[in-house]
Amino acid sequence: MNTTPTNTNELGANHESTPSLFSTLRAAIVLFAMLSVITGLLYPALVTGISQSLFAHAANGSLIERNGRVVGSSLIGQSFDSPKYFWGRPSATSPMAYNAAASGGSNFGPNSDALKSAVAERIAALRAADPGNTNVVPVDLVTASASGLDPHISRAGADYQLARVANARGISPATLAAIVEKHTERPMFGFLGEPRVNVLLLNLELDNAR
Amino acid sequence: MSATLQLIVYLVLLFLLAWPVARWMSAVMDGRFGWGVRIERVLFRMAGVRADMEHSWKSYAFGLLAINAIGLVAVYAIQRLQVFLPLNPEAMAAVSSDSAFNTAVSFVTNTNWQGYGGESSMSYLTQMLALTVQNFLSAATGIAVAIVLIRGFVRKSSSTLGNVWVDVTRITLWILLPLSLVFAVLMSAQGVIQNFKPYEKVATVEPVKWQTPVLSADGTPQRDAKGAPILAEQRSDTQTLAMGPVASQLAIKMLGTNGGGFFNANSSHPFENPTALTNFQQMLAIFLIPAALCLVLGRMVGDRRQGIALLAAMTTVFIVAVALATDFEQQGNAALTSLGVDAIASVTQPGGNMEGKETRFGINASALFAIITTAASCGAVNAMHDSFTALGGAVPMVMIQLGEVIFGGVGAGLYGMIVFALLAVFVAGLMIGRTPEYLGKKIEVFEMKMVALAILIVPILVLGGTAIAVVTEAGRAGIQDAGAHGFSEVLYAFSSAGNNNGSAFAGLSANSPFYKVLLAIAMWLGRFGVIIPVLALAGALAAKKRLTPSEGTLPTRGPLFVFLMIAVVMLVGLLNYVPALALGPLADHFAGFAR
Numbered sequence: 001m002n003t004t005p006t007n008t009n010e011l012g013a014n015h016e017s018t019p020s021l022f023s024t025l026r027a028a029i030v031l032f033a034m035l036s037v038i039t040g041l042l043y044p045a046l047v048t049g050i051s052q053s054l055f056a057h058a059a060n061g062s063l064i065e066r067n068g069r070v071v072g073s074s075l076i077g078q079s080f081d082s083p084k085y086f087w088g089r090p091s092a093t094s095p096m097a098y099n100a101a102a103s104g105g106s107n108f109g110p111n112s113d114a115l116k117s118a119v120a121e122r123i124a125a126l127r128a129a130d131p132g133n134t135n136v137v138p139v140d141l142v143t144a145s146a147s148g149l150d151p152h153i154s155r156a157g158a159d160y161q162l163a164r165v166a167n168a169r170g171i172s173p174a175t176l177a178a179i180v181e182k183h184t185e186r187p188m189f190g191f192l193g194e195p196r197v198n199v200l201l202l203n204l205e206l207d208n209a210r
Numbered sequence: 211m212s213a214t215l216q217l218i219v220y221l222v223l224l225f226l227l228a229w230p231v232a233r234w235m236s237a238v239m240d241g242r243f244g245w246g247v248r249i250e251r252v253l254f255r256m257a258g259v260r261a262d263m264e265h266s267w268k269s270y271a272f273g274l275l276a277i278n279a280i281g282l283v284a285v286y287a288i289q290r291l292q293v294f295l296p297l298n299p300e301a302m303a304a305v306s307s308d309s310a311f312n313t314a315v316s317f318v319t320n321t322n323w324q325g326y327g328g329e330s331s332m333s334y335l336t337q338m339l340a341l342t343v344q345n346f347l348s349a350a351t352g353i354a355v356a357i358v359l360i361r362g363f364v365r366k367s368s369s370t371l372g373n374v375w376v377d378v379t380r381i382t383l384w385i386l387l388p389l390s391l392v393f394a395v396l397m398s399a400q401g402v403i404q405n406f407k408p409y410e411k412v413a414t415v416e417p418v419k420w421q422t423p424v425l426s427a428d429g430t431p432q433r434d435a436k437g438a439p440i441l442a443e444q445r446s447d448t449q450t451l452a453m454g455p456v457a458s459q460l461a462i463k464m465l466g467t468n469g470g471g472f473f474n475a476n477s478s479h480p481f482e483n484p485t486a487l488t489n490f491q492q493m494l495a496i497f498l499i500p501a502a503l504c505l506v507l508g509r510m511v512g513d514r515r516q517g518i519a520l521l522a523a524m525t526t527v528f529i530v531a532v533a534l535a536t537d538f539e540q541q542g543n544a545a546l547t548s549l550g551v552d553a554i555a556s557v558t559q560p561g562g563n564m565e566g567k568e569t570r571f572g573i574n575a576s577a578l579f580a581i582i583t584t585a586a587s588c589g590a591v592n593a594m595h596d597s598f599t600a601l602g603g604a605v606p607m608v609m610i611q612l613g614e615v616i617f618g619g620v621g622a623g624l625y626g627m628i629v630f631a632l633l634a635v636f637v638a639g640l641m642i643g644r645t646p647e648y649l650g651k652k653i654e655v656f657e658m659k660m661v662a663l664a665i666l667i668v669p670i671l672v673l674g675g676t677a678i679a680v681v682t683e684a685g686r687a688g689i690q691d692a693g694a695h696g697f698s699e700v701l702y703a704f705s706s707a708g709n710n711n712g713s714a715f716a717g718l719s720a721n722s723p724f725y726k727v728l729l730a731i732a733m734w735l736g737r738f739g740v741i742i743p744v745l746a747l748a749g750a751l752a753a754k755k756r757l758t759p760s761e762g763t764l765p766t767r768g769p770l771f772v773f774l775m776i777a778v779v780m781l782v783g784l785l786n787y788v789p790a791l792a793l794g795p796l797a798d799h800f801a802g803f804a805r
Contacts, residue, residue, distance in 0.1 A: 019269060023258055027375050028276040030257035032347075035382055036284070039346040040339035043387060044458040048405065051398035051457065059404040061451055061481065063412070070412045073451055075401055075480040079418040089569065096420040101409055101450040102330050103475035105566040105594035107717035109695035110543045111802050115565060115597075119546050136552035139542065143565040146478030146576075146593045152569035154559035156552070191212040191219070193486025194560045194572035203415055 066204065076100050077151040078200050083129050084168035085206070086153070086161050088199040089140055090122055093148035106144045119143065130164035152196035155184050169206065179205060213536050213574040220490070220578070221525065224497050231389075231498060232505035238384045239357055239377070239506075246384050253379060264370035267749025270358060271742055273374035274351055278318050278738075281344055285314035288340040289332070298333035299408035305331060312726035317341055319737035320348035320619055322463070322470030322589050322712035323729060325721045329452035329473050334406055341470060342459045346390075349466030349499075350381040352621030355741050356503055357381075359625045360510045362748030363649040366756045371748055385499075386466060393495055394461035401484035404457040409450050417447045456482055464495035467619040469589030469712040477579070477592040478568050486570050489592060493579055496588045500617040503624040511649050515767035520627050523775045527616045528585055531605050536577040538602030539563050544802060566597030577602070584609040587619030589712025596691075596699065596715035600802060603698065603715070604795035610705045610713075612783040613668060619710060625744050627775075629664045631766065632657065632747075634778040638764050647763050650756040660747040667739040668708045669786040671732045675704035676790065684724035690717030694797035701794045703729060705787075708736035 019027075051059040062074045072078055077088045079097045091097035092106035108115035122142040127133070138156040158180050166173040183202045187193045237243055254261050265273065289305035292298055305313070309325055316323040317340070328337065354377040361371050398404040421441040423431040431439045456472045460482055463470055473479040483489050501521060508517025540562040542553035555561035560572030567576045576593035583590050584606035595603055609616060615626040632646075632653055639646030639653070646653040679685030679700045689696035699718040706713055707729040714720070720729060757763075765771060 018266065019263075019273075024269075024273055024276055027257045027259050028273065028280055031253065031259070031375055031379060032277055032280045032284070034253055034256070035347065035379070036339060036343045039382065039387065039462075040343040043391065044338045044342065044404075044455045047391065047394040047398065047458040047461075048455055050395050051404040054395075055399050058401045059398045059457070060407065061403050061405075061410060061453065062401050062484075063410065070410070071415060072412050072449065073410075073480075075484050076449070076451060077480075078414045078416070078449060080416050081419075082416060085416060095422060096418045096444070096446060098418060098449060101452045102327055103452075103473050103479045104327065105475065105478070105597060105716070107594050107596040107690065107715070108565065109596060109691040109698075109715075109717065109798070110563065110565075110599045110603075111545060111693075111695060111798060112691050116545055116549070119551065120549055123550055136550055138559050139546065139551050139553040139561060139564045140559060140569050142551060143546070143563075143567075146566050146568050146591070147473075147475035147480060149475070149480055150568050150570075151480055154569055156556065156559035157569075159558060187212065188487060191215040191574075192490055193570050193575070195558050196569045200415070207415070 064200075064204070071204065072200050074198065074201055075151055076149050080199065080203060082168070083164050085203045086158060086165055086197070086199050087141070088153055089145040089150040090118070090142065091148040091150075092144040098149060100149055103147045103149055105146045105148060130161070133160070133163060135160055151198050151200060153199055155195040155197055158184075158197040158202070165206070179209070213578075216574055216578060217529065217532055220493065224494055224501055227494065227498055228501040228505055231502040232509065235385055235502055235506050236509045238380050241380075243384065246380070250379055250383065254375065257375065259373070259375040261373060261376050264372055265374050266369055267358075267371055267745045270371055270374045271745045274354065274741070275738065277347065277378065278351060281318045281347055282314050285317055285340040285344055286310050288336050289313060292333040292336045295333065295335050297335035297338070297406060299406070300333070302331060302333045302336075308723045308726045309721065312730045315730040315733050316712065317344035317468070317470060318348055319710050319733045320352055320466070320468055320587070320622065321707060321710040321733045321737070322468045323707055323714065323733065324470055324474075324712070325726055327474030328471055329454070334454050337459055337472060338455060342462060345459065345462040345466045345468040345470070346382050346386050347378070349386055349462070349468065349620045350378045352619055353381045353385070353499070353503070354378055354621065355744055356621035356624040359628055359744055359748045360507050362751035363651055364510055365752040367754070368752045371752055386462060389465050389498075390458070390461040393465060393491075394457040396491065397460055397488060398457035400488050401481075402457040402460055402488065403453060403481045404455055405453055406455060407453045409452050411448050411450050413447060414449045417445050418449070419443065419445045452481070460492075461495070463590060464492050464588065465499060467496055467500065467586050467588040469583065471590060477590045478594070483592055486575060489571055489575055489579065492590070493582050496582050496586045496590070497617050499620045500586055500623045503621065507624065513767065516649060519767045519772050520624070520631070520775075523772045523779075524616050524627065526772070527612070527776060527779070528581065531581045531585065531609055531616070532578055535581050535602050535605040536574060538599050538605065539573045539577045541599065543599060563597070563599050563602065566594030568592065580606045581609060583713060584711060585616040585618070587614035587622060587709060587711050589706065591713050594716060595702070595713055596717045600695070600795045600799035604791060606713070607698070607702050607705055607795065608783070608787070608791070610709045610711045611672070611787045612779055613665070614709045614711065615779060622710065626740070629661050629744065630779050630782070631775055632661050633665065633782070634771070634775045635764055635766065636661070637778060638774060642764070644762050647757060647759075648766060650759070651751045651754050652757060656750050657747055660743040660750070663743040664740045664747070665782060668736050671708040671736050672704045673786070673790060675708065675728055675732050676701050678728065679704070679725070682724070684722060688719040688722055688725055690719065694794055694801055698794035698798055701790055704732055707732040710737050
């Protein structure tokens, strides 16, 4: 190695080295390779090992089983459009809604005409499914989520749909309201998160209760 | 109210966590930890590195460039070859050459601009061995440069700044790796997935229906007699859930302020950020090292209030930005309210502008995240910035344009802020007619030249790139939204690339070769075009004597200096970008009233 010890540092016996091209490249390549193995292979493998042995359910996608069949994940929303189910957030994933292999939002700007016509269509669809309902529509029910996979709607969004679902299922609104209340999650410590309802879990419970 | 509470709790926890981390970082950088030194000695022997040898700023810069250039080649090669490599259960094809090049530059420069959807284009091996590795190494590069700049102030009449290989290795193995390991396990316990399984196909409760255009033999859509495209009904009874080793990549994506999501939807994807609590922890992870580095500066120069002054300036601007963005987003989109939408916050809904936001995060946690990720040069998103209101989206854009110094990227935020501090003492020196000093070093002509270079290169890239894009056909082709918002999309893209942030107004179709190449150039020059002047600055400072403060020295740790520093950051940032911001977000905002 081509080095020139000059010891000009008052802090201690440090030497300036003017390394050769070869020694710089060797150090860069060898360290890159070893740090790659450590951070790119060993580290993910270690995290996988720990999480699979301690909390495999969470690490594998919080999957829900019904009668021995996987029917979804409690974290990932699904598409619903029958009146007897609560509907989730609109989803902008392609080619179909709630495509959990290609997440994403609409990315429409606030003044976009496409956004306005999409929202108008969604309001019309909600009204058509429930003509008697004259309430204003909670904003989350007609705007696409960021991931396109949002599992939740706001509590207001569930309340808005309550009469329609109760009607379609022939159950009393009060009974349904109690089930919705059971599925309502509130902000943690009063400030973390928003009042929300997990649509898939709620709908699964409705089907089970039948 | 809950937004204020969230911000207060956030800041208190951040500073409480930054304190021990700063202590640990100082110890590691000084080599004051016994067991690790023995392990790294093995690595150094294999690499032919003599840990006691130090480098001049030029050798240091050359070393950093070398390891980053190797990273560039490796990330490119792994993407191109992923189809032949293991851990590819979904049989992802080779990434196209222009996309692979753009992604390689993006991850090496700590930008993590993503022209691809992770779950639809990258194999598990690529995510780990190419992208996760660069998340570590680009973060280590940034931190190393910041440490070297601090050494420039600490050392007296020295021609060396430290050993580049020792610094990069120590930062990676003893700072980033342990923090990431803890954070990744914490995340996966709460629902962030971590596995190597093939994508999970589940039977859904209701079938999903959609329409696709019917194509003729030549691939164009068939049309009926009236000229409308013929659509075929499609239906699926299953949902395919993307899987993968997400938690391990997520941890370093946040802690290293990288921001590249495992999934296309980044930290808005429920598998990457399942709850409001994980969201809060991720926000803490983004600012943890940038905040700690300010305290490291105080420790290393032997005057802790110097670091606290920088932190105070950053925090002040940050709080104002959070308040503004939260307010703009909570006001919602007037265009939708007039259609009969209820966007008023209540105990049953967040209200506000919910397009592109997740219900569990609502407005408060989305706006706070947006400011943190843009202030910190992270670029991860938990909401789609393109769908923010015109002014609500302008605030994150301004945070990027201020030069990523409000906390900033790991290392990059601190060295950027020190550069602004030098400009501040220089301006003050002109006003009082004295030679400016900072942390005991006289600031002279060469230093100011490097400061000017470091400050000016990025605005030139951002504004120049935006100008080229909007006057060329290829540039305009990528714009999604008409008018002023379309201009905002382009301006945001170049601001994000030049400042190495990586978030996007994602309506812009930036996967054309035009944007991939131009943005890659902006990312590379925006990174190393700043790092090299900063290293030269460190070299020049280290060679100087250290002065003891005299009566004529401007104190750089009190409220006056904090104010001066904020003023300089705002002045430079706004002078550069106000005309462009007027054409983009401001015009967009007023267009909202015109309709």
